[in-house]
Amino acid sequence: MIRPYTAKDRPSLEDFLMHQHIFARLNEQSVEMFRDENVADFEEEGTVSLIFCDKERIVAIADLLKKHPVDGSLWLGLFVVEESLHGTGLAQTLYEQLEDQYMCPYQTEFRLGVLPHNERAQRFWKRNGYVYEKDSVTNKGTRVHVLKKRLIRPE
Template sequence: MISFEPITADTMYIVSEIINSNEAYNVLENGKKERGEEELFKEYMNEKTDSYFIKADDTYVGVIDYMKQNPNDDHPWIGAFIIHSAYHNFSFGTQAYLAFEDKLKEEGVSVLRLGVLSQNPRAKLFWERLGFTHYATKPLHHNQVNCLGKEI
């Protein structure tokens, strides 16, 4: 069963393990294989987003970072959705997203957006299979991001 557990300062070492298990993604996003503790702390321990572990029963399989209202467009956004590399290809990503979508529906959310790096076609396909559609491409730092949205 998939569940969500809030990330805390005391559990940041687990975040680091999950994020840094995905070296190829880290290179795409940041140009380096690993992300440091300070960088991850700023991203996952802030007041602008809600950050959760994705758990399969008692196992930490991923992280999700969610912004209830993006100030750029006033819509809710998934900022990060990362499954530990050891758990790729076991459908945890799909199960986790569907469970998170159910959670958002219960909270009254009707539209959800996210961004996918243009150099990550596998991720774009993942989200499109879950019903997200492309509506814009925008620059982000040294990357291009495909903006996807879905009515839930």
């Protein structure tokens, strides 16, 4: 089940993030730094922060910016699936739900940034229709490949 994040979810979100060692390492952060940065991002105004739950346990999170102030597209700022569930197909299922319920109703063009050395993520996003657009630097100074997906809606 996907639902919007609320302040009461903070302890569960913090616990979830503390177990994402691979993602923290890819970001060259300790899990504590990774947790603190992403909890702060989830509680900022202007984004749609979502949690994916299996019963009461968070199994994935996503953070969306519905309309980027510069390019007008929807940006997927974060999509993290519980490490123990990697390779199970769950990420694919959850992403399809996310796109269907929270992305397609708002935009036809999506963007996201992927760390250049995160080859597994690059393959995942390309399988989902994203193509390389350009290199960029995030507002936090991290170099990323910007990937873009454009939907064609029947008229």
